[in-house]
Amino acid sequence: MSNAELIVQKKVFEFGTYTTVLGDEIPNLRFGYETFGTLNEAKDNAIFVPHFFSGSSHAAGKYSAEDEEPGYWDALIGPGKTIDTHRFFVIGVDSLNNINAFNDKVCTTGPLSVNPATGKPWGMAFPDLTTVDLAHVQKRLLASLGIEQLYGAIGASGGSIQSMQMAATYPESVTRVISVVPPGIRLSEYTAAMIEMWGEPIKVDAAWRGGDYYESEFPDKGLASSLRITTLNGLGFGMAAKLFPIDTLRQDNAKGSRHLQSESLFVEYLHDYAMQRKAGIDPNSLLKMVDTYQTFDIRDDLDKIQAKMLFIVCDDDLVFHVQDSLLGYEALEASQVEASLFRFKSDYGHLGAVMDTDKFAPVIADFFA
């Protein structure tokens, strides 16, 4: 059965009005989710898989047999795989304010959603969300499925933030948390500022108009530029060296070619990649999601956490630098949380969390055994 194709379906969870931590009301809240495997009668075999910054609920499987690409963690999740869907009931969610708001495979509530008060998209007036808000609405989904306590939660990058936030906000509802390439247990000042920089080009694009572009020109250039910065940030030194054959170019220069690096290499690759991804991303959502990540800080919650936690840290991570993740791990060790640590190296840097799963899959299997 392990080679069987896992066909999944997007479902939608909705409830009326949600009031955010900062006191704003979001009417008609809805977001997508996918489930893999079967919830057992005791409802104690559920594993929650929130997603990274640009991800979605589509953690594994295909929507149809014709799909070219499976979900981002298909290597880990499926029948007979590390997170075995014969045994576990796996739940992927589209986060509130998922940044791929224009992608028809994603269902979320965010700046692109219609504000009933105006009949138009919220834009940047969409309420500010903290990472606690993400946990609140996800907890409601779990409750609606009858799940009181998760067997585990696991996420990469921003997904690790959401997994940890769930364990901090609803301590009794999570027994095991795996944080893959986590930022530690809060966003450090440097990292918070760094992800702030991801949005800079969007704000510079005149077409952005403070977020009011849904009926005018799309801030295409700003978004593509932001995604180039974000993409490079996600890569490691090794992958950059493979992707950008700088030496070949230097040889061309020596032969009299007029192209310096910037004209032909980095931008070309990063541009292509950014363009592929751009199709579904709403720039306002990207900016708002940066704000949300910046609020992550569970230092004051460590005493409450009941889950045991595993940190899987990439030494070559240039988004959530290893210094920060190790500081966070030390804080776990100094608290009453039962914590363990696994480190791996990856040419893919931060993206190793998705591209190099073989390097840490056995550790996940052990932790979820």
Add this chain to the structure above:
Amino acid sequence: MSNAELIVQKKVFEFGTYTTVLGDEIPNLRFGYETFGTLNEAKDNAIFVPHFFSGSSHAAGKYSAEDEEPGYWDALIGPGKTIDTHRFFVIGVDSLNNINAFNDKVCTTGPLSVNPATGKPWGMAFPDLTTVDLAHVQKRLLASLGIEQLYGAIGASGGSIQSMQMAATYPESVTRVISVVPPGIRLSEYTAAMIEMWGEPIKVDAAWRGGDYYESEFPDKGLASSLRITTLNGLGFGMAAKLFPIDTLRQDNAKGSRHLQSESLFVEYLHDYAMQRKAGIDPNSLLKMVDTYQTFDIRDDLDKIQAKMLFIVCDDDLVFHVQDSLLGYEALEASQVEASLFRFKSDYGHLGAVMDTDKFAPVIADFFA
């Protein structure tokens, strides 16, 4: 005498037409320089100090007693200081295509210079420069001063690139090279792509117009945004933590403040800083200088180098990451170059090269003894 104010004067070096490595002609080439101390009769006490990305020839001293700030390495260079101007004749240069082209204390030839063929500024049509071009024109300045062989060359960051390039292109003319926070002996693919990202917001700004803005609106927003990215990149984790009191803000949030981090903290500081610096920077020059740095690669020149070399590496450097500088140092060790290494830590990260000079001043004194 060690407390005496060192008063310096900007001088200008010019010669007719320079033909670049890539075969373009730059007429009326001129650039500024400053000298500190006195050239001895043997002309063998000269130390060459090219500057970092946003720097200038103003390495030490003041232009007048009323100046608020001295040159960037005033802590190191002056009468009785580490690089003692009683003993040494120190030469700072404004690089070709210095990015502070609008600063009246800087003299350079670059995109803002008038192209005699059109009677208008070159803009992005200004010829592409390699780091070898910088060495070529600087060598001509040294020759005009009668200096055949430098006692030493020292520079921070981009200044280390220019120092090493001089030793690689004119091996017989340099005896000692100190590279402070160097990129190694070439720009790695990752770093080349990363500095490429510095220019992204400029290109997104509609006012940039492909570089044709000298008679229209200045791409103010794009430049400020680029400088925010660059500035953050230059800082280390420690300094970011000091500058951005994220915890204070999180408390404000808990009290119901509507401001998430991005609104009030990072951007505020980085914006102020960017605005201070922006006064003199020409966005086209910035883009072109990124291109130039990307060409740096002296791997094939190591066998020719006659200078002994000292690498001063900052472990907290997030521009020229320590992995790259150590790889470069290993390459020196594997070659016939006499090389030594000193490592330091700094909350300022890359900027520690200027802000934390106390940490490596004695090593410089020894090397130049």
